[in-house]
Amino acid sequence: MPLVSPKQMFKGAYTGGYAIGAFNVNNMEIIQGIMEAGSEEQAPLILQVSAGAKKYAGLGYITKLMEAALLETDLPVVLHLDHGANFEICKEVIDGGFTSVMIDGSHLPFDENIALTKQVVEYAHDKGVWVEAELGRLAGVEEDVVSEEHIYTDPDEAVEFVERTGCDSLAIAIGTSHGAYKFTGVAKLDFERLDKIASLIPDFPIVLHGASSVVPEFVVMANEFGANIGGAKGVPEDLLRKAASKAVCKINIDTDIRLAMTAVIRKFMAENPTEFDPRGYLGEARKAVKEMVRHKITNVLGCSNKV
Template sequence: MSLVNAKELLIKAKNKKQAVGAFNFTNFEQLKAIVNACKKENTGCILAVSESAIAFMGIDNIIEIVKNETKNTKVKFALHLDHGKSYEICKKCIDAGFTSVMIDASHFNFEDNIKLTKKVVKYAKKFNVSVEAELGKIEGIEDNTKSLESILTSPTDAVNFIKKTGIDSLAVSIGTSHGAYKFKGESKLQIELLKQINKATNFFPLVLHGASSLNENLILNFEKFGGKINGAKGVDDNSIKQSIKYGICKINVDTDLRIAFTTGIKETLQNESIFNLREYLKNAMKRTEYEVIKKLQLFSLKV
């Protein structure tokens, strides 16, 4: 099946009170594992790449491998630019064949965020490409850029931003962070704030970034084979269910998949005689696929 506009997936999920998984990949093996998981679950997803992933893989290579891996599937996929920081990178991705882009101008003031986002929306609509934007600021490290503070999304600002930009989905800041250390204390999303945003925006498609779970088994396996990630805290399953119930219909996952993939490599290389790349890459893919399947099942639960 050819790639679809992400908005198509989000609206369908929103109507079912479910969420679409947006899974970041950085190489062919990660992509293949994600697609295989979706095939097994008969569930589509959003295939996401960051600017640094594009620099690493090459934009033309990304387009070709995504098209080849998804062309004979019955499930639907969107190819999405995650956290595009400029009009130029968004345009480059649209011209290359991406079906969805995120313009992240949250580091600008409100009016400049609107101005840049509108410019991207105007160009994207010519090619039926969906546009996500971010309002508020999400703490943590995203694509080698560190944000030291979190600014929660204002419901009133969200309404005005959506009206003035014409975006298709909005990433909101409700208390999580990018990376492996999402909370200083207990895992706690600002669900009451999310309820207010959802109601104020008339149930507009909302996005949750920094949603990896860093669950106990994932971390234990990583550390079992030599990894070190002390004090990692993620978003628990109940918080994910609550976020979907109150308006989130796209959930971004990156860190969990990085850890799963790396664990697969570390596990295989416990055998010091192995130097066949396929051996440890296959195990990395297996662990990644397992993690994606768990996410797909969680996101599709009736809430």
């Protein structure tokens, strides 16, 4: 099945009270694990590529791996650019066959963010490609995306932003953050702000970035086998499920995949000191990705059997 646009996915998610998982991919094992989980759960999927993944694997390798994955499934799958920093990278992946892009001008002044987003929208829409934009700023670190401050999305600005840019979906800031260290105190999301935005732009798909839960069992496992990631704390899954039942149609998940892979590989290497075949530990990592994604689909996103 060829790649699809998020349009129908998000329409179903909005009316059905669930969200689509947007899973970051970097290599073959991650893609395979995600695709296997989606197939078993009959869930629509968004596989997204960051600038860091593009640099690591190469755009050609990523797209060919996706072509291979699509040969073995009839699931609807979106290939999405995560955190496009400028018009040029968005244009490159649109021309390369991506069906969705995110242009991230959230670090810019309001009017400059609008101008950049509108430029991408005009090019993308001419090619039939979906555009996600961002308003507000998430604290934390994710590859090249770094912010020391959190700026919540202003509902009135969100309305103006969507009207002036023509973007198709909007990532907002309501308390999530990038990386493994999201909260120091009690975790909470600003659902009142989310509901206000949804009321002002009804039926419009909202996106949550920085939404990994940082599953404690994998933190414990990684630390048990030599890691030092104490204090890592993500977004509680019940809060994400609540967001998915509202206007949030896309939830980004990256850190949880990295953490699951790293913890399982550390455990495998410690328990199998004579093993040097990469297929051994990468095979276990692939299984961990699959189970992580299945868990998210069934218990957090609520999108099982939505194909």
